Amino acid sequence: MSFASANTAPAGYPPVAHAGDDLATLIRRAAEGDRVAFRRIYETRANRLYAVALRITRQSALAADAMQEAFLQLWQNASQFDATRGHAEAWLLSLVRYRALDLIRRHGRETLGAEIPEAEDDAPDPLAALLSSSEGKALHRCLETLEEDRRRLVLSAFVDGLSHQDLAAVTKQPLGTIKSWIRRALQALKKCLDP
């Protein structure tokens, strides 16, 4: 998986979230019809979210469609976001991921197979980017407890948006085996993360 270039964000894109950019606050303001707050959400998160959508769809047009649909959903459903129940960043990320996943399931993905991970990245620790946050650190530690092939399945599903069927085709393993490996990996991750 080519995560090696994780720190090569394009130059000229300043907006790293800072104080005042708390997403839950911005969402609450957007729910009240505040377009400035809504735009700020886009300015501070679009690069991260577009990267996610692009990785899943592999096509810039589809990635842009996923972003547009997700931000429209965000605008329309902002009042339904309950800051006490969910983590705002995870919620917004999910809006984009589900739209991207849905688009590739409907339109197919022409380049499937071309960039499917076959070996771990050359970087010493392709998961090193996780270490920048406390939640990421915990996930990093727990992913490390998984066998390498199981860990790769989890990453390929989440990051590349590969389905059970895609994963079975890529790894040349029976579908049932893939499903059961993923389930066991999920169980292990949950046990490790929610002690």
Next chain:
Amino acid sequence: MSGSDDDPDLLAGEYVLGCLDAEAAAAVAARAAREPTLAAAIRGWEERLAPLATLLPEAAPPPELWQRIAESLPPPRLALAAGQIRRRLRLWQASTAGALALAAALAGLLLWRTPPLPAPTTPPATPRAIATLTPASGQGPVFMAMMGGSGEIVIASAAPLPVAADRSLELWVLPAGATRPRSLGVLPAQGARLVRAADAGPASQLMISLEPRGGSTTGQPTGPILYAGTLSAIE
């Protein structure tokens, strides 16, 4: 489907991970809209796995994307008014004369709205079943539906719903035991709509998905299920 159907938490994990096929994923989304436990399990997995998004190098979207998004935004809804209406609907639901009050409420909505509708929208004289279609987030009833004896269903939203100019809300019915939803047509942006679903009955599910303008062209929901609810018989 798979053995993880028995374990909502594993099913939620598979859903969030993204490895379910389109049909299975849509089924999970529809279930989560009416099962708070499953919705909570999904939120749990979304939070657990979210840090994985930081593994990717950031990528700037096309410069014109923001303009596209900004132009597609509907006017902001009147949050206060919508909230008041929802609270009232909850009161009506809670009242012992629920069915009667609901009929009155829907009739009131129809008069109050006076939308330019070609189809008749008279509520069924003797409602047989009612449903509240709640948003996928699980908060607050937004659509109310009432079914008469011959499958006629009147559905109305509690507040005008902003929908982008290039999108439509489409209503679907999933009769008890059926595996695929059937379209009942596109909903008006506001006001009520009368549809017929001879195969619907108590325990049938009603769902509303976000579709391209004019509705899905595949015969199945293609966008997210935004609202869902189940018809309950009125005794």
